[in-house]
Amino acid sequence: MTGAPDRAAIRTAADRLVGALIEAGAAPVEADILQPAGTLLDLYGEDIRARAYVTQDPAMGEMMLRPDFTVPVALMHMAGGGDPARYCYCGEVFRRQDDLSDRPREYLQVGYELFGGSVPAAADAEVFALFHRLLAPLGLRPATGDLGILIAAVGGLDTTDRRKAALLRHVWRPERFRRLLDRFAARTPLPPGRAELIARLRAGPPEALVAAAGPVIGLRDAAEITGRARALLDDDAAPPVPAREAALLDGLLRLEGTATEALDRLRQLAPALPAIAPAVERLAERLAAMAARGIDTARLPFDASHSRSTLEYYDGFVFGFHAPDPAWPAVATGGRYDALTAVLGQGRAVPAVGGVIRPALVARLGWRP
Numbered sequence: 001m002t003g004a005p006d007r008a009a010i011r012t013a014a015d016r017l018v019g020a021l022i023e024a025g026a027a028p029v030e031a032d033i034l035q036p037a038g039t040l041l042d043l044y045g046e047d048i049r050a051r052a053y054v055t056q057d058p059a060m061g062e063m064m065l066r067p068d069f070t071v072p073v074a075l076m077h078m079a080g081g082g083d084p085a086r087y088c089y090c091g092e093v094f095r096r097q098d099d100l101s102d103r104p105r106e107y108l109q110v111g112y113e114l115f116g117g118s119v120p121a122a123a124d125a126e127v128f129a130l131f132h133r134l135l136a137p138l139g140l141r142p143a144t145g146d147l148g149i150l151i152a153a154v155g156g157l158d159t160t161d162r163r164k165a166a167l168l169r170h171v172w173r174p175e176r177f178r179r180l181l182d183r184f185a186a187r188t189p190l191p192p193g194r195a196e197l198i199a200r201l202r203a204g205p206p207e208a209l210v211a212a213a214g215p216v217i218g219l220r221d222a223a224e225i226t227g228r229a230r231a232l233l234d235d236d237a238a239p240p241v242p243a244r245e246a247a248l249l250d251g252l253l254r255l256e257g258t259a260t261e262a263l264d265r266l267r268q269l270a271p272a273l274p275a276i277a278p279a280v281e282r283l284a285e286r287l288a289a290m291a292a293r294g295i296d297t298a299r300l301p302f303d304a305s306h307s308r309s310t311l312e313y314y315d316g317f318v319f320g321f322h323a324p325d326p327a328w329p330a331v332a333t334g335g336r337y338d339a340l341t342a343v344l345g346q347g348r349a350v351p352a353v354g355g356v357i358r359p360a361l362v363a364r365l366g367w368r369p
Contacts, residue, residue, distance in 0.1 A: 028089065037063055039075070092107065107358060110357045129295060152276045167181065174305065184241045256303045282316070317336045331361045340352065
């Protein structure tokens with residue numbers, strides 16, 4: 001690896017990457033640096049607030065320095081009608097860091113987004129193969145996964161809709177997801193504070209307990225507090241997630257190997273977790289499309305938990321390219337985000353997949369087109 005590049009070298013790498021993406025058929029687009037915070041918090045998840053620069057504008061309300069390009073570009077695309085399209089972009093993104101972190105607070109991001117296409121597996125393969133080809137001279141380590149399989153497995157659990165929704169909210173927070181699964185499967189006791197609260201709620205109707213507590217203070221009214229209390233009681237009365245299903249989900253979360261090995265193991269797992277069968281077949285179609293583009297799927301790494309600590313809009317295929325030094329952030333990341341377009345399109349969804357590259361890391365690795 002080379003030393004830290006100067007701004008001119010980073011800009012040169014960015015311009016060359018954008019040029020390559022334009023040659024691949026992408027139309028260059030821009031996005032405002034200041035973005036409405038409410039929209040981004042709804043779509044990225046509230047956790048982004050701790051990693052973003054937020055400010056208050058007298059006319060526009062709460063605003064955020066652009067933490068990423070995907071949501072602004074998807075908003076633009078859906079507002080324009082959602083027809084099939086390929087876009088590329090380049091610009092600064094901004095991320096707050098811990099006080100002692102030496103990671104950059106501002107850096108260039110280059111990206112490529114593909115909207116539409118009648119065969120999602122082919123679009124996934126196109127984006128991954130494009131990044132693979134562009135970054136091949138750097139000797140990076142590729143990584144792939146599929147959050148769609150995990151999401152489907154959660155949806156198929158024999159448990160309440162409320163518990164499924166709680167697990168799905170925390171797919172991108174592995175530790176929280178693990179604690180919830182252990183609690184829902186009765187593998188760990190309730191936290192002492194929660195157990196004490198449940199015991200108090202069992203002592204009488206929630207309405208009476210709320211009334212006896214005195215005047216309501218805060219943003220929630222008495223009806224909301226009572227509803228939350230009843231939800232806690234309903235959850236406490238629900239039977240645990242079957243031990244067999246919890247164990248199968250544990251195995252899925254630990255699944256690692258080559259992509260072809262993972263496909264074989266997932267096909268073996270599908271009869272016991274039938275909800276994942278359609279997602280497993282989408283993986284098979286994707287791997288076939290990748291192989292047709294020259295990707296050796298027998299050597300391509302696959303991790304069922306890959307990208308579970310990233311932004312919350314990915315809901316299918318996910319990928320990354322990593323430098324030899326494990327202390328570095330990913331040089332490139334990407335994935336599928338169909339559900340995001342349904343939110344932005346107010347129910348009108350468009351298949352979408354894309355990825356981003358950090359030109360500063362590319363330049364530091366000595367990339368030359």
